[in-house]
Amino acid sequence: MQRRDFLRTAATLAGLPWLTGCQQLLGWGLPVDVLRPGMATGHRLRHAATLPPPRSERRVDTVIVGSGVAGLFAGWRLAREGYRDFVLLNGPEPDGNAAAGAFDGWRYPTGAHYLPLPSPESAHVRALLADMGVIEAGHDSLRPTFDERVLVHAPDERLWRDGQWQDGLLPRGLGAADDAQQQRFLLHVKQLQQQHGADGRRVFTVPTALASQDPAWRALDAQSFASWLAAHGYTAPGLLWYLDYCCRDDYGSSLAHTSAWAGLHYFAARGGHAANAEDGAVLTWPDGLNPLLRHMRGRIGSQRQLDGAAWRIRQQGKQVQVDYVDAGGTQRLIARRVIVATPLHVAWHLLPQLAGLGFARAHLPPRAPWLVGNVLLDRFPAEPASQPLAWDNVVYGSRSLGYVVATHQLIRAALPERTVFTTYHAFADAAPATTRQWLAAASADALFEQATADLYAVYGPRLRRHMLAARLTVRAHAMASPQPGFLANPGLAVLRAADGPILFAHADLSGLSLFEEAAWWGDIAAQRVLG
């Protein structure tokens, strides 16, 4: 943003106001759609407009509010256990951060796009994958066999540096000191993977709820990842760029704003193995994680999924009222139990009683804004034969997060005639509120320029000739960022423990936005409903 402002100022000073139109030139003539899922409804909810009285009233045993990973996982678990008396309220943002879209049948993610191999602790995720057939055998063994179509195909990652691609994302060739520190760091986190706390539990696990509570290790949360790295002599620019990239990629925050516990968790918690892939492999689909959600919806059954946005949740005695708005007006559900599976900043407005439970506004986790771009291309851009297009393509030094190729997992005799590149940008450098103001006011062209920065850096303006359409998804409150101190958030502890008529399920309860965490809290809530 600064660069553009500088250019604009410089151009104005030079008396060349048309130069500021450069951003328009990048996407000139290209149909660019901007999607802002949930924004209009969310902002209406925030301004607390009052609703007409409900037109209908329906009794149901359990209501799940929200259809992201946590809500659908809760529904999937209930359905699998033969529990039938529940409905799920889709909300204004169906599929949440695992949503997807399509250009004429070419599917792409508009949010999360991969799932690491689930570790033995993530038994809940393994159960889902086995139910889908993605785990073909051994879902309770150390090394399950996965459907190869879903294991990311080689080549999986490459890094663009100095006009050339290199294999993998760790920058190489930056000097002996950098190489040595990279090796030392990898060894360090490898040891941490096996580290157990005084209570005998692993220090870093997914889900985080199963991690050791040993205060000696939890103390890592008091400092930032940046200061932890400095204190341990990790200063090499290549390594620090890579770690910062990882934090922005998983948490939407920079090294300085990420808790050291969370930063190490990224590397030390993922202990998944596969019988038919190397460690560190990931699971992915053309449309990101969306097939997991489609599968859960299939198990839940369409008759239990209601369209409409929740407006007010009120506990009255042993019952809970859920008022929601759909195309027909206001409707009311009366349930014995409600699983609030919305992000907490939404729950805050839905549930006026939240403050009474011991959860204060200050307990809302800070949220990082994201911009996801999807660009439909009529052909694959030229790539060097020695470093062919990978699934994940990242630009060294960039503040964006590179791009993923939606057609990578297709098995074809020839390159598909079209493809979709999905770009990711987490706004980790400015205060989220400032970024949100910018996002709300930004033109489609400005968003396009931001979303395609890495694509143009790699392929140059020639790529424009191959672009047929672009769709930009603005996620202004995309994910909770685990800033230093997030583990000790007392408000989250209250919501995690809630076991009354109102239950909570969302990755926000962990303070970090991972599929496994969201699914975990969905699973816990479902287990509580099931008793």
Place this chain on the structure above:
Amino acid sequence: MKACMRDRLLILSVFVVASCGLAYELIAGALASYLLGDSVLQFSSIIGCYLFAMGVGSHLSQYVKDERVLDTFVEIELLVALLGGLSASALFAVFAWSGESFRLTLYALVFLTGAMVGMEIPLVMRLLHQREQRFAELVSRVLTFDYLGALAVSLLFPIVLAPRLGLARSALLFGLSNVAVALWTCRVFRAELLRPTVQYLRSLLVLLVLGGGFIAADELTRWNEKAIYGDDVIHAETTPYQRLVLTRWKGDLRLYINGNLQFSSRDEHRYHEALVHPVMGALPWAQRVLILGGGDGLAAREVLKYPHVQQVTLVDLDPAMTGLFARSAPLVALNGGSLSNPRLQVINDDAARWLEQHGEVFDAIIVDFPDPSSFALGKLYSVPLYRLLSRHLADNGLAVVQSTSPYHAPRSYWSINATLRAAGLATTPYHAYVPSFGEWGFIIAAHRPGYTPPQAYRVPLKFLDREATRQMFFFPPDMRPWQVEPNQLNDQRLVHYFEQDWSQVIR
């Protein structure tokens, strides 16, 4: 013509000259990027070399005597026309005929063209100055048109010329523009030239050469390809999917796809008999046959020899390939018109996608995919694809997979075998000697073990009989199985094996 009008036209020639100058620079840069890769390096070094050479040319222009300025201008135009106009064709030829001197030729050509172009503008300015134009006005007008010409070409070249005409013809077109300027100068300044007739004749000669080149540009490309392929190219076509080149030398027809030999008509019968008959000879009841790849119709020719086969489905991506082999007379003679046989249906689709999207079951499946030389192609030799294949295979049917060479590429060959087994298929490996490929390998796959090779064939064959068949299933000690891993899409070992295997063959 009035003197002032002439001066104006002289200025206009600056526009043309500047356009051409920049065009040659762009063409050299684009060509070097295409052939050598690393476009940033190629463009920077070529622009640098070119600009430096222009400086040298400008410096040299002072040594042209005043009375020879006009003659020299014409001569320089002609030289630039020749050097620049033929540059792309010449560079292609050098790359095809002797790859090693390519860089040297490239930079020499860029330098010479640059030096010539560098002389043009100073000479025009001197010409105009001699004609008593005001210096300030002169400099301004010449440079304005110089830069305008550069703008015109920098837009025209990437948007119109390079995609429409190609590099060779674009260069020739700009060469022709230089000749046009020379010719026009000869005509208008006839009285002022020292040797007008000589210059005129020279210009016509260069015009002839470049014009001929422009018409014969395709022929030149073909000629260069002949140098690469060694034989007469009788058909060459770039389809959206591949470059098909067909050569003939004394009755030997050869097909190359993207430069790789697909078959030679002298011994293709060995390859295709070995591919088809061990399966078909063992299935005397087979009615429905699927061929994946094999758009040349040669495997289909062998399959159609069996009268009990009622339906052959051939899935090949490229309609240009199946069209060529259905229509071209020598090719139809080779495949016996198999692609027009009423029992055969050609489907132009991606074979892997077709398998995904259709559910038909076949008694025999013949898989003739390209070698696993890239990550994209390696996916065609994977457990998911073989599982998909087995769903299309009748319960007691047989499939055969072209599996690279067990002699030259043993890791690849045995990795394909391991992959088929990992997909739950029972395999029977075999091999045959095909002179143009060397020892080549195939693998038969079935739902259950128990395949036995045919003892005799009921169709006419040139290569296979009982004894030749027996030998195909025998692996001598230097071709014993290797212990290698199956191909997993997550790491695509097969692609690495393939690279490793062939890098040891080609030394």
